[in-house]
Amino acid sequence: EVQLLESGGGLVKPGGSLRLSCAASGFTFSSYAMSWVRQAPGKGPEWVSGISASGGGTSYVDSVKGRFTISRDNSRNTLYLQMSSLRVEDTAAYYCVKAAPWSYCGGDCYLFHNWGQGTLVTVSA
């Protein structure tokens, strides 16, 4: 069974930093692209960042470029999101999301298949 367990959320002041982690199990982690998706209270989900299965390719939504860095350690089956220069508008639950298998896209793509339970990030003075 696919399990994705996020950690690292919390309360931080504007301008501060946080590092989120996602521990993956139940599948071959190194074979799947992964994403971070956030959802603010009462809002729809927003794709934030993605990383290819090998870790060689990364992408970001414009609003976090230069502030957030996605990475992965395939030897530890763990996904990370380093967040800096945090803003009030970054407040949301952050979800670790496993991509669909290669057969769905013919390669790495950010088609969401399995989600973690989320970790809450609150940016407030």
Added chain:
Amino acid sequence: DIQMTQSPSTLSASVGDRVTITCRASHNIYRWLAWYQQKPGKAPKLLIYKASTLDRGVPSRFSGSGSGTDFALTISSLQPDDFGTFFCQHYNTYSGTLGQGTKVEIK
């Protein structure tokens, strides 16, 4: 970034009704379009990918159509379990941009 715009924002329909939700992309996305259903307190569930391919286990009353910039999700006969918010998504190797959502309520 490509923008995804859904309409309507909300709709209310009766069991048995045919329901259609539309999604428009700001640029040509070919058929790289997915649809998800999210129920309160739950993660979104993939319904359709490549614009019209049903994911495993998704009831056949759901269907997707379109290509380029204009897409649609149709529920042929609305069922009580079909409430929730539906999202379209443009996906590829570089992006996973979602629409703002369409909330479906059962009358």
